[in-house]
Amino acid sequence: MTDITTEGASIAFDKVGKAFTKAGGATVNALEGISLDVAPGSITGIIGRSGAGKSTLLRMVNGLERPTTGNVLVGGEDVSTAKGGKLRAIRRDVGMIFQHFNLLSSRTVAGNIALPLEVAGMPSAQIKPRVADLIDRVGLSAQAGRYPAELSGGQKQRIGIARALATGPKVLLSDEATSALDPETTQTVLSLLKDINRDLGLTILLITHEMAVVRDIASHVAVIDAGQIVEHGATYDIFTAPQHATTRSFLSGVTGVTLPAFVKERLTQTAPATGGEEVIRVTFAGAHATDPMLARLTQDMGIPVNILAGAVEEIGTRPFGNLLVSLPVAQAAQARAFLEQHGLLTEVLGYVG
Numbered sequence: 001m002t003d004i005t006t007e008g009a010s011i012a013f014d015k016v017g018k019a020f021t022k023a024g025g026a027t028v029n030a031l032e033g034i035s036l037d038v039a040p041g042s043i044t045g046i047i048g049r050s051g052a053g054k055s056t057l058l059r060m061v062n063g064l065e066r067p068t069t070g071n072v073l074v075g076g077e078d079v080s081t082a083k084g085g086k087l088r089a090i091r092r093d094v095g096m097i098f099q100h101f102n103l104l105s106s107r108t109v110a111g112n113i114a115l116p117l118e119v120a121g122m123p124s125a126q127i128k129p130r131v132a133d134l135i136d137r138v139g140l141s142a143q144a145g146r147y148p149a150e151l152s153g154g155q156k157q158r159i160g161i162a163r164a165l166a167t168g169p170k171v172l173l174s175d176e177a178t179s180a181l182d183p184e185t186t187q188t189v190l191s192l193l194k195d196i197n198r199d200l201g202l203t204i205l206l207i208t209h210e211m212a213v214v215r216d217i218a219s220h221v222a223v224i225d226a227g228q229i230v231e232h233g234a235t236y237d238i239f240t241a242p243q244h245a246t247t248r249s250f251l252s253g254v255t256g257v258t259l260p261a262f263v264k265e266r267l268t269q270t271a272p273a274t275g276g277e278e279v280i281r282v283t284f285a286g287a288h289a290t291d292p293m294l295a296r297l298t299q300d301m302g303i304p305v306n307i308l309a310g311a312v313e314e315i316g317t318r319p320f321g322n323l324l325v326s327l328p329v330a331q332a333a334q335a336r337a338f339l340e341q342h343g344l345l346t347e348v349l350g351y352v353g
């Protein structure tokens with residue numbers, strides 16, 4: 001096997017803004033004041049709702065979009081002002097994969113992967129072994145001569161990944177690469193991306209609207225809302241102690257931590273005049289993830305706790321748990337203080353009468 005090695009480049013967004021002028025002359029501020037440093041060799045997720053500005057941000061990294069204000073640097077080189085040969089050189093360092101794969105239907109698996117090498121002017125004697133290596137890396141050796149229409153979505157995305165790696169990039173951009181795939185195939189594609197990141201050391205920047213994708217692959221995450229980064233940091237920290245309402249709302253979509261409908265419908269933001277239950281989210285992180293704190297709340301302090309929903313999950317190999325519970329309003333402050341003293345995080349979600 002020839003050596004397909006690379007190393008990751010840093011990506012830096014420095015006070016980036018982007019305004020689009022729509023037909024009719026109105027201006028849309030798609031991005032405002034974006035500053036973000038992506039470490040070489042990291043996998044960073046950018047999560048946001050539809051229209052938040054994710055694609056615009058991603059497309060700036062390979063110069064498909066230029067910022068209106070600020071700069072974007074890849075490995076210290078300014079993409080935002082690069083032109084001609086310099087821009088082409090930066091683009092060779094940045095591969096990209098897409099939600100709908102963007103493959104040529106008239107070319108075989110091998111032909112699709114060879115394309116960027118042909119465009120780069122590599123002699124065909126060198127292209128052949130290089131393509132064979134790439135096909136092997138993504139596990140498609142048996143399908144090399146087949147056409148995209150004959151392959152599954154997961155296999156098509158593997159071709160997309162091999163094609164993106166062909167020129168030995170230092171950065172891989174992923175534009176919702178698993179959004180069109182079923183959950184099982186999503187997992188196989190995410191683990192391929194993790195292997196590639198580990199083996200080749202290249203930096204991966206991905207955009208997604210699914211927190212589960214961030215949890216399963218990203219070491220770092222930035223949450224983007226209406227063109228601004230509202231929160232960013234290590235994935236574990238963001239999952240265990242989210243600060244912004246948008247982040248919390250994305251997290252509530254991750255399996256196991258949504259309120260059951262019968263509670264959600266009755267939830268109020270003010271406590272009932274008498275009685276009632278306070279509904280809280282309890283987050284267990286790190287060393288406390290497996291402590292039996294709720295049992296102690298009942299046994300030691302005599303506070304009855306209703307478990308409404310919950311899950312223990314892992315980020316990397318670090319466990320964290322999220323539980324939604326209700327307990328009597330009269331004892332809730334005492335219970336929260338007890339849990340906080342023992343290193344758990346609590347958040348009041350509302351009240352039920």
Ligand SMILES: Nc1ncnc2c1ncn2[C@@H]1O[C@H](COP(=O)(O)OP(=O)(O)OP(=O)(O)O)[C@@H](O)[C@H]1O
Nearest residue numbers: 020022028030048049050051052053054055056057
């Ligand atoms: N070429 C363009 N001309 C005008 N407006 C644009 C253009 N490209 C993007 N926009 C606007 O910029 C904003 C951000 O769009 P962008 O595609 O980056 O969001 P997104 O988070 O990637 O959304 P989605 O997840 O739906 O793809 C939107 O309001 C969009 O309508």
